[in-house]
Amino acid sequence: MKKPALILVFLSLLLAAAPVSAQTQKTAGKPGAKSTGKGSGKNSGKSSGGAGYQTGIGLRGGGYASGLTVKHFMGGKNNVAIEGLLTTEYYAKGARLTVLLEKHFPLLPEVKNLQWYVGGGMHLGAYRRYNYYTVGYRLRGKKHKDYYYVQYYGDDKLYPVFGADLVLGLEYKIDDLPLTVGVDYKPYFDIYDGASGLYNDAALNVRFTF
Structure with a gap:
């Protein structure tokens, strides 16, 4: 057989073997796995970080603060x-x-999509200050112990606030449902109108995932 014919036969064998090799790599290590030629799972092609989803949008209900939460x-x-x-x-x-910014870790290897996480970040916002104080007025013609009281407040303006946050949480992605439920503990440090303070907050989170 001439050399060009040998090369042609060799290339034909390579082309025939390539799909078989690729299919074998997909199902290797999975006994009984069937090949469909499609990506496995709804998150195929996405980077979910092992959480079972890529993005979650939902609500956070906390002891000090509640509102919208978005995780990606x-x-x-x-x-x-x-x-x-x-x-x-x-x-x-x-x-x-x-x-x-949060780093996630699997909690129990036998429980899929259950993770704990730790992280930190910053916040910026505005608070409304109420400076309440009470003044007592003595009633005329009465004993010195007889008073009535009036409550005043100094201002009702918004003042900027900023600070740093830490977070420690636990989250579970529900199988077969696009939902996560979780809890977190989030201490934070506020700088507000020339003063500062350290506060503790805990919350329940529910997110729709995709």
Whole structure:
């Protein structure tokens, strides 16, 4: 057989073997796995970081702050997500935007999509200050112990606030449903109108995932 014919036969064998090799790699290590020629799972082609989803949008209900939460896994094998919180403050009568960077870890190998995470970030917002004070007035013609009281407040303006946050949380992605449920503990440090303070907040999170 001439050399060009040998080359042609060799190339034909390579082309015939390539699909078989690729199919074998897909099903290797999975006994009984069937080949469909399609990506496995609804997150195929996406980087979910092992959480079972890529992006989640939902609500956060906390002791100090509640509002909107958005979490997005940034890709790669580091299992890192960025979370944004837009929340209102119960006691400070204001709102703030918080951005957190979170590293996720599997909690129990036998429980799929159950993860704990730790991270930190910053926040910026505005609080409304109420400076309440009480003045007592003595009633005329009465004993010195007889008073009536009037309550005043100094101002009702919005003042900027910023600070730093830490977060420790636990999250579970529900199988066969586009939902996650989780809890977190988020201490934060505020700098507000020349003063500062350290606060503790805990919350329940529910997100729709895709």
